[in-house]
Amino acid sequence: MSSTNRQVRLAGRPSGLPAPSDWSFTEEPIPVPGEGELVVAISHLSLDPAMRGWMNAGASYIEAVELGDIMRAGAVGRVSASEHPGFAVGDHVYGALGVQEHALSDGNGVIKIDPSLAPLPTYLGTLGMTGMTAYFGLLDTGKLEEGDTVVVSGAAGAVGSVAGQIAKIKTRSPARVIGIAGGTEKCRWIVEELGFDAAIDYKTQDVRRALREHAPNGVDVYFDNVGGEILDAVLTRLARGARVVICGAVSQYNATEGVRGPSNYLSLLVARASMTGMVVFDYAARYGEAMAAIAGWMREGLLISREDVVDGGVSAFPDALLKLFAGENIGKLVLRIQND
Numbered sequence: 001m002s003s004t005n006r007q008v009r010l011a012g013r014p015s016g017l018p019a020p021s022d023w024s025f026t027e028e029p030i031p032v033p034g035e036g037e038l039v040v041a042i043s044h045l046s047l048d049p050a051m052r053g054w055m056n057a058g059a060s061y062i063e064a065v066e067l068g069d070i071m072r073a074g075a076v077g078r079v080s081a082s083e084h085p086g087f088a089v090g091d092h093v094y095g096a097l098g099v100q101e102h103a104l105s106d107g108n109g110v111i112k113i114d115p116s117l118a119p120l121p122t123y124l125g126t127l128g129m130t131g132m133t134a135y136f137g138l139l140d141t142g143k144l145e146e147g148d149t150v151v152v153s154g155a156a157g158a159v160g161s162v163a164g165q166i167a168k169i170k171t172r173s174p175a176r177v178i179g180i181a182g183g184t185e186k187c188r189w190i191v192e193e194l195g196f197d198a199a200i201d202y203k204t205q206d207v208r209r210a211l212r213e214h215a216p217n218g219v220d221v222y223f224d225n226v227g228g229e230i231l232d233a234v235l236t237r238l239a240r241g242a243r244v245v246i247c248g249a250v251s252q253y254n255a256t257e258g259v260r261g262p263s264n265y266l267s268l269l270v271a272r273a274s275m276t277g278m279v280v281f282d283y284a285a286r287y288g289e290a291m292a293a294i295a296g297w298m299r300e301g302l303l304i305s306r307e308d309v310v311d312g313g314v315s316a317f318p319d320a321l322l323k324l325f326a327g328e329n330i331g332k333l334v335l336r337i338q339n340d
């Protein structure tokens with residue numbers, strides 16, 4: 001085993017899409033844990049659209065990554081050395097361990113995971129932060145009710161694919177779950193394999209017109225992952241009392257000329273509707289509840305988890321991140337760092 005720990009650090013604050021010059025690569029000796037510390041050999045990293053926001057100066061719902069710091073990332077791996085009473089060598093763990101091969105930690109925010117129940121990358125997606133986001137965004141913020149017509153954007157992505165499936169599980173016929181995604185393959189996947197009732201390919205179809213067809217009685221819950229034009233289109237189709245969940249706005253994260261806001265927001269007035277932002281971290285105390293429910297649905301075959309794992313280790317991180325903004329992933333995008 002190499003004694004070097006390779007890392008990716010933030011070198012610049014991007015304008016638009018992150019450029020190669022926004023990253024620097026460093027090498028350090030693999031850390032040695034002091035008292036109360038552990039070292040994790042990272043096997044997989046989570047790639048998240050939110051990373052683009054963390055690269056900007058100024059805090060939002062979480063502090064910005066400082067220039068020169070190791071890029072923040074959720075990761076899973078195996079404890080390779082431990083002086084921490086709560087962790088033994090060989091334990092598998094999840095934590096915000098950063099874009100690097102080996103992470104030193106004091107155990108704060110690190111949780112044990114069980115690779116015999118699900119593959120490690122699933123703990124970055126459906127059984128991790130993205131699954132929690134789908135669950136609480138839909139059920140708590142979206143106040144999903146039986147019979148609701150639900151629309152999910154980014155529907156073939158990590159959060160969207162789980163949100164749509166939970167909506168199918170929780171609503172009953174004649175409820176409809178409609179996914180909006182880019183491209184034929186993604187639309188086929190969410191309908192034929194995940195059980196969405198309909199899919200709209202926003203790259204080739206008129207979203208407003210397609211919604212008139214698929215949601216003739218209006219949309220009760222809109223779970224929005226993308227913002228921009230698609231949010232505006234869905235706002236024109238709200239049913240009375242609709243709930244719009246602002247989970248994210250990936251279409252706007254690289255905007256250089258200001259974020260496009262919804263010009264059709266007066267539909268909220270007409271429909272007596274609400275539009276509410278949600279941040280998954282607010283539900284940390286209830287993650288156990290969501291994990292148990294999602295794991296149960298997976299065991300029963302009601303919910304499919306898909307991970308899109310790319311190889312290449314930490315040096316592939318800059319290009320892998322861009323896949324999210326080019327729509328090249330289906331399901332949860334994960335970067336393999338080293339063998340477990």
Ligand SMILES: NC(=O)c1ccc[n+]([C@@H]2O[C@H](COP(=O)([O-])OP(=O)(O)OC[C@H]3O[C@@H](n4cnc5c(N)ncnc54)[C@H](OP(=O)(O)O)[C@@H]3O)[C@@H](O)[C@H]2O)c1
Nearest residue numbers: 133157158159181182225247248249250251278279280327
């Ligand atoms: N609020 C929270 O606590 C929280 C937590 C986690 C994630 N999120 C948000 O949830 C959303 C989904 O995240 P994820 O991790 O599941 O990513 P993801 O959906 O797996 O990947 C991003 C997807 O966004 C779509 N996309 C990219 N550019 C787009 C554009 N210009 N217009 C429309 N769609 C575009 C692409 O799919 P297509 O091929 O379909 O375009 C791409 O595959 C993001 O907005 C993220 O920030 C929020």
